[in-house]
Amino acid sequence: MDNNGLKKVAVFxxxxxxxxxxxxxxxxFPDKFQAxxxxxxxxxxLLKEQINEFRxxxxxxxxxxxxxxxxxxxxxxxxxxxxxxxIMAIPGSVGLAPTIAAIRSGKTIALASKEILVMAGEHVFKxxxxxxxxxxxLDSEHSAIWQCLSGEKSKPEKIFLTASGGPFxxxxxxxxxxxxxxQALCHPTWKMGKKITIDSATLMNKGVETIEAHWFFSxxxxxxxxxxxxxxxxxxxxxxxxxxxxxxxxATDMRLPIQYALSxxxxxxxxxxxxxxxxxxxxxxxxxxxxxxxxxLKLALDAARMGDTYPAVLCAADEIAVELFLxxxxxxxxxxxxxxxxxxxxxxxxxxxxxEILQADSWARSYVRTQGEAL
Amino acid sequence: MDNNGLKKVAVFxxxxxxxxxxxxxxxxFPDKFQAxxxxxxxxxxLLKEQINEFRxxxxxxxxxxxxxxxxxxxxxxxxxxxxxxxIMAIPGSVGLAPTIAAIRSGKTIALASKEILVMAGEHVFKxxxxxxxxxxxLDSEHSAIWQCLSGEKSKPEKIFLTASGGPFxxxxxxxxxxxxxxQALCHPTWKMGKKITIDSATLMNKGVETIEAHWFFSxxxxxxxxxxxxxxxxxxxxxxxxxxxxxxxxATDMRLPIQYALSxxxxxxxxxxxxxxxxxxxxxxxxxxxxxxxxxLKLALDAARMGDTYPAVLCAADEIAVELFLxxxxxxxxxxxxxxxxxxxxxxxxxxxxxEILQADSWARSYVRTQGEAL
Numbered sequence: 001m002d003n004n005g006l007k008k009v010a011v012f013x014x015x016x017x018x019x020x021x022x023x024x025x026x027x028x029f030p031d032k033f034q035a036x037x038x039x040x041x042x043x044x045x046l047l048k049e050q051i052n053e054f055r056x057x058x059x060x061x062x063x064x065x066x067x068x069x070x071x072x073x074x075x076x077x078x079x080x081x082x083x084x085x086x087i088m089a090i091p092g093s094v095g096l097a098p099t100i101a102a103i104r105s106g107k108t109i110a111l112a113s114k115e116i117l118v119m120a121g122e123h124v125f126k127x128x129x130x131x132x133x134x135x136x137x138l139d140s141e142h143s144a145i146w147q148c149l150s151g152e153k154s155k156p157e158k159i160f161l162t163a164s165g166g167p168f169x170x171x172x173x174x175x176x177x178x179x180x181x182x183q184a185l186c187h188p189t190w191k192m193g194k195k196i197t198i199d200s201a202t203l204m205n206k207g208v209e210t211i212e213a214h215w216f217f218s219x220x221x222x223x224x225x226x227x228x229x230x231x232x233x234x235x236x237x238x239x240x241x242x243x244x245x246x247x248x249x250x251a252t253d254m255r256l257p258i259q260y261a262l263s264x265x266x267x268x269x270x271x272x273x274x275x276x277x278x279x280x281x282x283x284x285x286x287x288x289x290x291x292x293x294x295x296x297l298k299l300a301l302d303a304a305r306m307g308d309t310y311p312a313v314l315c316a317a318d319e320i321a322v323e324l325f326l327x328x329x330x331x332x333x334x335x336x337x338x339x340x341x342x343x344x345x346x347x348x349x350x351x352x353x354x355x356e357i358l359q360a361d362s363w364a365r366s367y368v369r370t371q372g373e374a375l
Numbered sequence: 376m377d378n379n380g381l382k383k384v385a386v387f388x389x390x391x392x393x394x395x396x397x398x399x400x401x402x403x404f405p406d407k408f409q410a411x412x413x414x415x416x417x418x419x420x421l422l423k424e425q426i427n428e429f430r431x432x433x434x435x436x437x438x439x440x441x442x443x444x445x446x447x448x449x450x451x452x453x454x455x456x457x458x459x460x461x462i463m464a465i466p467g468s469v470g471l472a473p474t475i476a477a478i479r480s481g482k483t484i485a486l487a488s489k490e491i492l493v494m495a496g497e498h499v500f501k502x503x504x505x506x507x508x509x510x511x512x513l514d515s516e517h518s519a520i521w522q523c524l525s526g527e528k529s530k531p532e533k534i535f536l537t538a539s540g541g542p543f544x545x546x547x548x549x550x551x552x553x554x555x556x557x558q559a560l561c562h563p564t565w566k567m568g569k570k571i572t573i574d575s576a577t578l579m580n581k582g583v584e585t586i587e588a589h590w591f592f593s594x595x596x597x598x599x600x601x602x603x604x605x606x607x608x609x610x611x612x613x614x615x616x617x618x619x620x621x622x623x624x625x626a627t628d629m630r631l632p633i634q635y636a637l638s639x640x641x642x643x644x645x646x647x648x649x650x651x652x653x654x655x656x657x658x659x660x661x662x663x664x665x666x667x668x669x670x671x672l673k674l675a676l677d678a679a680r681m682g683d684t685y686p687a688v689l690c691a692a693d694e695i696a697v698e699l700f701l702x703x704x705x706x707x708x709x710x711x712x713x714x715x716x717x718x719x720x721x722x723x724x725x726x727x728x729x730x731e732i733l734q735a736d737s738w739a740r741s742y743v744r745t746q747g748e749a750l
Contacts, residue, residue, distance in 0.1 A: 151524075241645075267616050283658035
């Protein structure tokens with residue numbers, strides 16, 4: 001942070017859903033935040049527009065490698081002294097190495113990329129502890145828990161990650177088999193990117209969030225519960241040893257948790273953010289999750305319990321399986337089947353290095369692609 | 376607190392509902408809390424039992440004035456160096472002078488007696504600020520807000536005090552007129568003392584809690600909203616400038632907020648305290664409050680806005696009016712009528728001293744008693 005209190009932010013994944021919303025917040029508070037670095041994938045058109053608007057000192061696109069003085073590799077932006085905080089919102093395993101590099105140069109990380117903690121949570125938090133670096137959650141559920149734990153002296157006894165249940169929560173197995181990509185992309189309460197919308201429909205998302213919560217809040221997996229809450233108003237809850245619970249509530253708008261991570265430990269007034277109208281709201285309901293109908297959730301929890309390279313295989317297998325489903329090559333219910341096969345077939349490496357984790361990721365991608373094409 | 380970390384507690388109002396529950400907590404944690412002082416009203420039988428069990432060094436009953444070396448006036452217990460924290464749960468205006476005395480001797484106050492802040496919130500918090508003394512809420516609503524504000528750097532934009540609505544929320548005015556004391560004493564969700572149960576049925580309770588919240592959290596009255604929440608699961612909510620809200624949830628058991636105030640800033644595991652079962656709970660609903668049907672609430676907010684000696688008159692008038700209703704002398708709907716008359720008839724003293732506040736209290740009591748007998 002410079003002398004004027006301006007936080008210099010690098011947005012990694014700036015053309016994606018989280019990245020664009022992060023830029024909305026940065027745009028709204030030019031005296032507080034500056035987009036000092038931008039990194040995108042293949043959407044060069046939007047990246048150019050963002051560069052024209054925000055005039056960052058550094059940028060990156062995965063589709064170009066002819067670096068210049070401003071067009072830089074990801075790791076270089078991650079380590080630049082011009083950056084205070086990194087919004088890490090690159091999907092997949094690509095963000096892992098730059099995240100580790102950024103932690104080693106003492107940057108605060110606001111983490112949206114789920115794969116990073118699932119694959120390498122132990123590495124990430126070990127480095128963060130050594131460097132005294134903060135890893136802040138951007139996800140609505142983890143932000144909710146983080147907000148509820150603010151000021152508490154001791155760990156919670158349990159946390160409850162809420163799940164809308166996605167568009168198919170009440171579907172039979174037969175009906176689930178016939179679900180199309182178009183149907184799966186209609187999430188009942190949240191507008192998000194394609195991959196995460198499908199992960200919400202399979203409930204893989206909640207499995208992955210359980211693993212993230214395990215690392216973010218250093219809680220045993222058994223203390224992390226999933227609760228179906230179709231209204232998506234309560235974004236998660238915590239339960240303390242005395243039986244008291246706290247919940248965080250808000251409209252379903254990702255800009256709120258993004259702004260909270262950017263402004264933390266302060267909160268800033270933002271009239272653009274929607275408000276809840278408590279007096280005119282649907283009743284808030286909760287129900288137990290049906291594990292048998294949503295095998296991806298169970299697979300994620302199994303992979304988490306097995307640990308080592310299994311969670312990396314889970315993530316990579318899911319990424320390819322979702323891709324195959326979106327392109328119409330496999331059925332919705334085959335996503336779980338392919339992930340299960342990959343987990344079964346995988347030869348685990350104990351206490352893996354980052355390189356071994358990336359090898360497991362790579363193996364699972366090619367395995368699932370081959371298997372998927374054979375289906 | 377002594378060298379062993381034992382908190383020495385004086386329970387003022389030890390034979391009442393809050394006092395007995397405070398002793399339940401103290402009994403459960405003999406290594407953490409000690410009932411070093413007890414003070415009761417007229418229930419000498421129960422007070423003797425409590426003295427035999429807890430062996431406090433000091434005690435008091437309002438029905439005896441033949442003091443001994445252990446049987447002491449309230450103020451003396453309040454100021455004793457043998458006391459760290461005072462549970463102030465004496466109903467009415469009697470607790471005001473000992474509370475001020477305790478603050479002046481640097482004791483932490485856990486406050487249940489609603490009248491103290493309503494009558495003299497400005498005096499109490501001025502003294503507390505000067506003496507750097509903490510005034511902790513015991514009420515479930517204020518405890519909920521206090522828990523939700525933990526760790527937050529800035530004040531909330533709004534707070535929402537939840538109200539079950541009491542047993543008559545859906546009654547017509549005609550039906551309300553005929554309500555008996557017996558019916559009014561059946562609260563749908565909480566077991567409490569008689570006076571507060573009637574105040575819940577008239578919603579006077581929420582008016583009084585609004586005034587308390589105004590002082591506890593130094594918020595303008597306009598920022599404090601009331602929300603009908605028939606399930607009494609969410610005990611209150613706060614809304615921040617960014618639109619994020621936090622809520623505290625728990626079973627309806629006063630021992631939880633009492634234990635929280637005693638153990639603060641820690642929380643302690645207590646298997647005696649009931650837990651919420653989120654998966655098997657009624658849907659949580661909220662609705663706007665109907666001010667016209669519950670005039671006591673409006674009278675309380677009016678008295679709060681007028682300030683000075685009006686809130687003291689409100690409290691005293693309500694105490695006597697509820698007494699007259701419980702003894703069958705007036706109708707349920709006449710409680711509000713008597714309070715309104717007292718507020719209209721009162722000659723206000725600007726910036727009153729504690730003595731002038733107590734004079735207003737005294738005037739209102741005798742005025743309402745006379746008016747009530749004339750009805």
